[in-house]
Amino acid sequence: MAKEKKQPRPKAETPKGFRDYFGAEVTHRAEMLRTIASVYHRYGFDALESSAVETVEALGKFLPDVDRPNEGVFAWQEAEEGDKKGDWLALRYDMTAPLARVYAQHRNDLPTPYRRYTMGPVWRNEKPGPGRFRQFYQCDADTVGTASMAADAEICAMLADTLEAVGIARGDYLIRVNNRKVLNGVLESMGLSDEHQRAAVLRTIDKFDKVGEAGVRELLGKGRLDDSGAYIDGVGLSALQSDPVVAFLTSKGFDNGFTLANLRRAVGGSEIGAAGVDELDQISTLLAAQGYGPDRIVIDPSVVRGLGYYTGPVFEAELTFEILDEKGRKRQFGSVAGGGRYDDLVKRFTGQEVPATGISIGVDRLLAALHAKGRMSTVEHGPVVVTVMDRDRMADYQAMVAELRNAGIRAEVYLGNPKNFGNQLKYADRRNSPVAVIAGGDEFDAGKVQIKDLILGAKIAENATLEEWKDRPSQYEVQRSELVEKVRAILDGQDG
Amino acid sequence: MAKEKKQPRPKAETPKGFRDYFGAEVTHRAEMLRTIASVYHRYGFDALESSAVETVEALGKFLPDVDRPNEGVFAWQEAEEGDKKGDWLALRYDMTAPLARVYAQHRNDLPTPYRRYTMGPVWRNEKPGPGRFRQFYQCDADTVGTASMAADAEICAMLADTLEAVGIARGDYLIRVNNRKVLNGVLESMGLSDEHQRAAVLRTIDKFDKVGEAGVRELLGKGRLDDSGAYIDGVGLSALQSDPVVAFLTSKGFDNGFTLANLRRAVGGSEIGAAGVDELDQISTLLAAQGYGPDRIVIDPSVVRGLGYYTGPVFEAELTFEILDEKGRKRQFGSVAGGGRYDDLVKRFTGQEVPATGISIGVDRLLAALHAKGRMSTVEHGPVVVTVMDRDRMADYQAMVAELRNAGIRAEVYLGNPKNFGNQLKYADRRNSPVAVIAGGDEFDAGKVQIKDLILGAKIAENATLEEWKDRPSQYEVQRSELVEKVRAILDGQDG
Numbered sequence: 001m002a003k004e005k006k007q008p009r010p011k012a013e014t015p016k017g018f019r020d021y022f023g024a025e026v027t028h029r030a031e032m033l034r035t036i037a038s039v040y041h042r043y044g045f046d047a048l049e050s051s052a053v054e055t056v057e058a059l060g061k062f063l064p065d066v067d068r069p070n071e072g073v074f075a076w077q078e079a080e081e082g083d084k085k086g087d088w089l090a091l092r093y094d095m096t097a098p099l100a101r102v103y104a105q106h107r108n109d110l111p112t113p114y115r116r117y118t119m120g121p122v123w124r125n126e127k128p129g130p131g132r133f134r135q136f137y138q139c140d141a142d143t144v145g146t147a148s149m150a151a152d153a154e155i156c157a158m159l160a161d162t163l164e165a166v167g168i169a170r171g172d173y174l175i176r177v178n179n180r181k182v183l184n185g186v187l188e189s190m191g192l193s194d195e196h197q198r199a200a201v202l203r204t205i206d207k208f209d210k211v212g213e214a215g216v217r218e219l220l221g222k223g224r225l226d227d228s229g230a231y232i233d234g235v236g237l238s239a240l241q242s243d244p245v246v247a248f249l250t251s252k253g254f255d256n257g258f259t260l261a262n263l264r265r266a267v268g269g270s271e272i273g274a275a276g277v278d279e280l281d282q283i284s285t286l287l288a289a290q291g292y293g294p295d296r297i298v299i300d301p302s303v304v305r306g307l308g309y310y311t312g313p314v315f316e317a318e319l320t321f322e323i324l325d326e327k328g329r330k331r332q333f334g335s336v337a338g339g340g341r342y343d344d345l346v347k348r349f350t351g352q353e354v355p356a357t358g359i360s361i362g363v364d365r366l367l368a369a370l371h372a373k374g375r376m377s378t379v380e381h382g383p384v385v386v387t388v389m390d391r392d393r394m395a396d397y398q399a400m401v402a403e404l405r406n407a408g409i410r411a412e413v414y415l416g417n418p419k420n421f422g423n424q425l426k427y428a429d430r431r432n433s434p435v436a437v438i439a440g441g442d443e444f445d446a447g448k449v450q451i452k453d454l455i456l457g458a459k460i461a462e463n464a465t466l467e468e469w470k471d472r473p474s475q476y477e478v479q480r481s482e483l484v485e486k487v488r489a490i491l492d493g494q495d496g
Numbered sequence: 497m498a499k500e501k502k503q504p505r506p507k508a509e510t511p512k513g514f515r516d517y518f519g520a521e522v523t524h525r526a527e528m529l530r531t532i533a534s535v536y537h538r539y540g541f542d543a544l545e546s547s548a549v550e551t552v553e554a555l556g557k558f559l560p561d562v563d564r565p566n567e568g569v570f571a572w573q574e575a576e577e578g579d580k581k582g583d584w585l586a587l588r589y590d591m592t593a594p595l596a597r598v599y600a601q602h603r604n605d606l607p608t609p610y611r612r613y614t615m616g617p618v619w620r621n622e623k624p625g626p627g628r629f630r631q632f633y634q635c636d637a638d639t640v641g642t643a644s645m646a647a648d649a650e651i652c653a654m655l656a657d658t659l660e661a662v663g664i665a666r667g668d669y670l671i672r673v674n675n676r677k678v679l680n681g682v683l684e685s686m687g688l689s690d691e692h693q694r695a696a697v698l699r700t701i702d703k704f705d706k707v708g709e710a711g712v713r714e715l716l717g718k719g720r721l722d723d724s725g726a727y728i729d730g731v732g733l734s735a736l737q738s739d740p741v742v743a744f745l746t747s748k749g750f751d752n753g754f755t756l757a758n759l760r761r762a763v764g765g766s767e768i769g770a771a772g773v774d775e776l777d778q779i780s781t782l783l784a785a786q787g788y789g790p791d792r793i794v795i796d797p798s799v800v801r802g803l804g805y806y807t808g809p810v811f812e813a814e815l816t817f818e819i820l821d822e823k824g825r826k827r828q829f830g831s832v833a834g835g836g837r838y839d840d841l842v843k844r845f846t847g848q849e850v851p852a853t854g855i856s857i858g859v860d861r862l863l864a865a866l867h868a869k870g871r872m873s874t875v876e877h878g879p880v881v882v883t884v885m886d887r888d889r890m891a892d893y894q895a896m897v898a899e900l901r902n903a904g905i906r907a908e909v910y911l912g913n914p915k916n917f918g919n920q921l922k923y924a925d926r927r928n929s930p931v932a933v934i935a936g937g938d939e940f941d942a943g944k945v946q947i948k949d950l951i952l953g954a955k956i957a958e959n960a961t962l963e964e965w966k967d968r969p970s971q972y973e974v975q976r977s978e979l980v981e982k983v984r985a986i987l988d989g990q991d992g
Contacts, residue, residue, distance in 0.1 A: 010553040012600030012845040015574075015585050018547035020598055026543035027533075034530070037523075042901050044879035044908030044927075047522035051514035051631055052548070052617060053570070057506040074549070074585070076572035078511075089511050089570070091587075102516055104508030111926045113911045121548060135547055146911040150890050154909070157898070289891035290898035349508040383540035394646050395785035402653070402786035405538050412540030413650070415609045415642040430607045431540075 017128025018135055024380040029367060032166055033119050033139060036361065039162045040117040040141050043154065048116040050098040052123075056088035058101045060348065074125045091123035095140040095360065096342070103144050104349035113145040119363070142358025144345065149279050152313045152341060152357050153286035159317055159337060159359055160296045166366060167375045172321050173336075176300035178314045179280050180307050180340070185273010186248045186266055190241055200235045201245060205304050208249050216249065217242055244268065251301045256284040259299045266301075279313060310340030315359060323372040333369050337361040381494075382431035384411040384487060388418035389440035396444065400437060400483060407484045409491065428454060435490055437483070449483055451476045453490050513624025514631055520876040525863060528662050529615050529635060532857065535658045536613040536637050539650065544612040546594040548619075552584035554597040556844065570621045587619035591636040591856065592838070599640050600845035609642040615859070638854025640841065645775050648809045648837060648853050649782035655813055655833060655855055656792045662862060663871045668817050669832075672796035674810045675776050676803050676836070681769010682744045682762055686737055696731045697741060701800050704745050712745065713738055740764065747797045752780040755795045775809060806836030811855060819868040829865050833857040877990075878927035880907040880983060884914035885936035892940065896933060896979060903980045905987065924950060931986055933979070947972050947982050951990050 014020060021029070037047070056075050073093050078086030092098050095118050103114060119139040128134055141158065143151040156175050163173045183205070192198050204219045211219065218224035220242040223234035244266050251262035260281050267273025280299050287297050306314045319333035339359030346354035370376040386401045388394065397413045404411035414424045428436050438450035456474035478486045510516060517525070533543070552571050569589050574582030588594050591614050599610060615635040624630055637654065639647040652671050659669045679701070688694050700715045707715065714720035716738040719730035740762050747758035756777050763769025776795050783793050802810045815829035835855030842850035866872040882897045884890065893909045900907035910920045924932050934946040952970035974982045 009845055009847065010556070011551070012554065012597050013551070014547050014597075014601070015549055015551050015583060018549055020547060020602070021543075021545040022602075023542045023544075026545045027537075030530075030533075030543075034526075037526075041523075042904070042906050044881075044906060046519045047517075047526075048519075049517040049522045051510050051516060053511055053514055053619070053631065055506070055509070055511050058508065060506070074572060076570060087511060101508050101510075105510070106516070106518075111923055115908065123549070135549065143911065148890075148911050150894060150909060151911050153894065154911075161901075286891050286894050289895045291895075349505055351505065385540075394644075395782050398646060398649065398782050399785045399787075405657075408538070410538050410540060412611065413646060415639065415644050415647050415650075427607055 015134075017126075017133055019133055027380070028376055029137065029363060032363060032367060033137075035165050036139050036162050036363075037117065037119065039158060039165050043115070043141075043158045043161075045115040045117040045141050045158075048099075048102065048118045049120065050092070050095075050102050050118065052091055052120070053089050054092055054098055054101060056090045058349075059090055059092065059097050072125055074123050093124055094122050095120075095138050096142070096345075096358070099140075099142055099144070099356075099358075100345045100349065103354065104346045107346075107350075113143050113151065115141070115143045117141040137363040139361040139363050140358060142356055144356040145354055147343070147355040149282040149313070150286055152279075152315075153283045153290075155339065155357060155359050156283070156297045156315055157287060157290055157292050159315065159361075160292060162361070163317060163336075163366075167370050167373075168319065168366075170296065172373075173296075173317060173319050175297040175315060175317045176303045177280065177283060177297060178299075178301050178303040178307065179276040179312060180310050180314060181272050181276025181279065181312055182263055182267060182301065183248065183276075183307055185268075185270035185276055186244045188270040188272060189266075189268035190237075190244050197235060201237075202308050204235060205245065205249065205307065208302060208304055213246060213250055217246060220245060248301050249304075252299070256294055256299045259301070260284070263301060276312070283313060305335070306338055306340055309342070311343045312341035313357065314338075314340035317361075319369050321373065323369075333372065335362075336366045336369060380432065382410075382428075382433040384409055384435045384437065384491075385424070385428040385431065385433045386411065386413045386437040387421070387424045387428070388414050389421070389438065390444075391418050393439075393444065396439070400439075400449070403484055404487060407488065409484070409487060434494055435487055437487070439480075443477075443480075447480050448477050449480050451478055451483070451486050451490065453494070455494050511630075513622075513629055515629055523876070524872060525633065525859060528859060528863060529633075531661050532635050532658050532859075533613065533615065535654060535661050539611070539637075539654045539657075541611040541613040541637050541654075544595070544598065544614045545616065546588070546591075546598050546614065548587055548616070549585050550588055550594055550597060552586045554845075555586055555588065555593050568621055570619050589620055590618050591616075591634050592638070592841075592854070595636075595638055595640070595852075595854075596841045596845065599850065600842045603842075603846075608640075609647065610640045611637070612640070613637040633859040635857040635859050636854060638852055640852040641850055643839070643851040645778040645809070646782055648775075648811075649779045649786075651835065651853055651855050652779070652793045652811055653783060653786055653788050655811065655835075655857075656788060658857070659813060659832075659862075663866050663869075664815060664862075666792065668869075669792075669813060669815050671793040671811060671813045672799045673776065673779060673793065674795075674797050674799040674803065674812075675772040675808060676806050676810060677768050677772025677775065677808055678759055678763060678797065679744065679772075679803055681764075681766035681772055682740045684766040684768060685762075685764035686733075686740050693731060697733075698804050700731060701741065701745065701803065704798060704800055709742060709746055713742060716741060744797055745800075748795070752790055752795045755797070756780070759797060772808070779809060801831070802834055802836050805838070807839045808837035809853065810834075810836035813857075815865050817869065819865075829868065831858075832862045832865060876928065878906075878924075878929040880905060880931045880933065880987075881920070881924040881927065881929045882907065882909045882933040883917070883920045883924070884910050885917070885934065886940075887914050889935075889940065892935070896935075896945070899980055900983060903984065905980070905983060930990055931983055933983070935976075939973075939976075943976050944973050945976050945979055947974055947979070947986065949986050949990070 073090040075088055075090035077088050080086050121135050122138050123135050156177060159175055164170060187198055187201060204216055208216050215224060219234050220237045221234045224232050226232055247266040251259055251266055253259040253262055260277055263277045267277060284299055303314060303316050305316055316335055317337040318335050321333060322330045323333050325331050337359055341357040343355045344353055345356040384404055386397050388397055401411045401413045414427060433454050436452040436454055438452060443449055453474040569586040571584055571586035573584050576582050617631050618634050619631050622630060652673060655671055660666060683694055683697060700712055704712050711720060715730055716733045717730045720728050722728055743762040747755055747762055749755040749758055756773055759773045763773060780795055799810060799812050801812055812831055813833035814831050817829060818826045819829050821827050833855055837853040839851040840849055841852040880900055882893050884893055897907045897909045910923060912923060929950050932948040932950055934948060939945055949970040
């Protein structure tokens with residue numbers, strides 16, 4: 001703790017866009033991360049924890065979706081040493097850029113292929129908004145050093161297993177797989193070689209989720225009147241030219257076989273397009289061999305998120321159940337994880353191309369989904385509270401609590417000012433305690449102790465005096481020697 | 497991943513003083529943190545995860561042991577907004593300064609007293625050295641809002657339970673307790689009111705561990721010739737004046753009762769000194785009532801670390817067994833945790849005094865201790881590796897690995913280039929795999945599969961060709977349908 005100075009008092013506030021997490025928020029996330037890690041581990045992935053701080057140089061100075069250097073990260077310059085200027089350092093903004101640095105740095109000591117998982121906070125220097133924080137958790141798994149589609153299929157299978165392990169039932173999620181090469185093939189078969197026009201088509205494809213087939217046709221053609229009334233200029237393609245793009249986006253068929261056949265038509269004679277379809281075919285076959293059918297993982301060319309960023313297969317996990325949004329409207333929960341293949345990961349550092357593929361789970365969104373489905377209780381029982389009727393007997397109360405703890409029961413002595421007994425009950429209430437233990441002079445003389453079931457008696461207790469409270473049927477007088485046994489019986493009853 | 501730019505290649509290096517953690521380094525720490533959290537939780541402490549970033553203002557601009565503002569932290573200034581200057585933000589350097597901010601910010605929503613634990617990295621902008629990193633883990637528990645010595649006693653008992661829970665045997669550790677007020681009483685009874693002289697005495701006391709009783713006497717008096725030959729000026733006290741300080745430092749007696757009697761003599765008529773001895777007496781009594789004797793927690797006035805920083809009781813946990821240092825010399829392992837009472841925690845923010853006490857465990861040191869004692873294996877078995885003899889049968893290999901994983905066995909398919917089978921064996925070796933599964937055309941035709949016990953066969957396998965290797969007795973041919981059963985039998989045998 002810092003010493004006091006004669007200065008105006010500092011504000012007790014997190015910096016803007018940051019927050020603290022309390023109690024069950026912390027432990028539920030820790031449990032989820034543990035569960036995810038156990039699945040990743042079972043798949044042969046090894047843990048990695050890279051430093052939270054990287055050189056700006058190693059991070060690459062910009063976020064995946066931000067093209068301006070030095071934007072989007074928290075960065076600072078180290079102090080000079082002699083006449084050597086200090087390095088610029090920054091907090092990591094994702095787990096992929098550090099993986100590239102780690103792999104390039106340690107590649108001679110790491111197995112190839114290298115399967116690694118990592119979990120922890122990342123930081124974004126962005127304008128915070130409601131529910132949008134500048135520090136949040138990511139939980140990634142990547143396989144570095146293999147071009148085999150078996151790595152991509154494995155990532156998808158692992159993602160399905162992970163979602164089920166954390167409590168998303170089969171049928172409540174769908175992992176959709178697309179491929180950037182197929183899209184490139186479509187663009188090639190359209191004869192679109194102009195870089196600007198290709199970028200415009202890519203941007204349009206990104207809007208497919210929002211505007212649908214007709215909207216995409218308009219945007220590829222002459223343009224479209226926005227919902228806001230603004231006119232959005234089109235790419236200027238003819239209807240015929242637009243056909244392959246629309247065919248690509250809408251090629252999802254009755255099963256993976258139909259979808260793949262549709263895609264083969266959509267890419268026409270393009271070599272890269274055919275390679276992309278072959279990759280999807282391999283993934284589909286490998287997954288089928290492991291028993292992952294299209295009810296869990298499906299080829300779906302309408303997945304467009306990340307198509308601009310990745311170089312091959314792209315994955316997205318969506319939760320398909322409906323929840324009520326903050327305005328009480330039903331909507332699909334949506335995406336909780338995404339990833340894909342990015343084959344020039346390490347090249348920045350070493351000049352060598354190193355193929356890699358991976359997935360990132362949005363842990364906080366997944367937690368929110370489980371809460372929304374009622375699959376994770378937001379209420380956590382507090383400890384058993386041993387109240388203090390006689391402050392001179394603190395050693396006796398401590399002995400009680402030690403017995404309870406030694407029996408594995410979460411318990412504590414009330415450590416505030418014991419004068420006002422009502423405050424002790426309020427404290428137990430605020431702690432959501434399941435049981436209170438009460439002993440004063442009479443009880444000690446008789447070798448007894450009072451045990452109060454607070455779950456049963458919670459509402460009554462809140463505004464009652466001690467005397468009323470002691471007469472409730474949810475309170476028991478037992479022998480001091482039976483303390484642990486009786487408390488455990490009440491706790492077991494509450495759980496049941 | 498960042499896009500490539502035409503720039504010189506970035507260096508693939510962590511910033512100076514930072515490092516990465518791999519595999520078992522990560523999972524062992526995670527296990528230890530989980531164990532510690534479960535003890536803290538049993539004691540009624542609630543989890544807290546505060547943001548890693550704080551305003552420099554809230555942190556107090558300086559480290560506990562560094563008196564210069566803006567030193568020791570990684571800090572940066574936010575961008576301006578309009579004509580409002582950006583806030584200075586910084587990474588937390590410990591868990592106590594953020595706790596003060598959190599408690600001041602949320603005090604109306606938190607129970608009083610508030611017991612909280614927290615674990616995570618902290619960052620120090622200091623010159624790195626061998627084994628000294630600028631990012632490391634802390635694992636803290638504090639009780640805020642009570643002046644009761646029961647809180648301090650509880651922290652000590654919890655620390656003892658925690659050390660035993662993570663694998664430090666009773667007898668291999670000792671928690672030593674001292675009290676700043678006793679020292680203040682000693683200084684008062686000496687009539688030392690000059691601030692500079694008191695500070696000089698405090699600095700001298702800090703050297704007791706190193707120079708012993710005779711050294712302290714010299715330093716309190718005329719001065720002392722250093723080991724390096726330099727002469728250190730003394731405080732200038734007479735031998736008589738020095739007596740109470742030496743009496744304080746050497747007052748540890750046969751048991752806590754003797755020690756407390758010695759301390760009462762050392763503080764003379766000082767009121768604050770007597771209050772300090774009373775506090776130690778209470779802690780001793782409360783701990784005895786819970787069954788924590790001086791074999792685990794002992795009053796020891798020779799504990800001087802932190803005496804300048806804390807305001808009341810001070811705790812230190814030491815591991816008492818000997819290890820060999822890097823030069824092969826025997827030495828005591830030493831301190832793994834420390835803490836104490838600091839009663840002006842929240843005052844900087846609110847003006848109100850809020851008593852608090854707590855402990856911080858050096859997780860990385862504790863891990864090192866367990867490794868040194870051989871109580872934590874540094875070697876972790878890798879996954880079962882399903883090798884690839886025929887790349888066209890990848891779907892079959894994936895089916896095998898899926899069966900193993902579904903049975904809860906850690907397993908993976910070799911995803912590198914399968915052409916050179918020797919590379920696959922080298923890979924399995926590097927992964928420290930317990931078992932390899934091998935199946936080529938012959939095996940598939942016969943409905944069989946080869947299973948190789950790699951722990952048994954590791955050394956032989958390393959330089960042998962496939963043909964030699966297949967003939968070893970540690971390799972079995974089994975029915976394809978018996979794959980899971982047989983692999984499990986080998987793994988169980990390896991564990992036993």
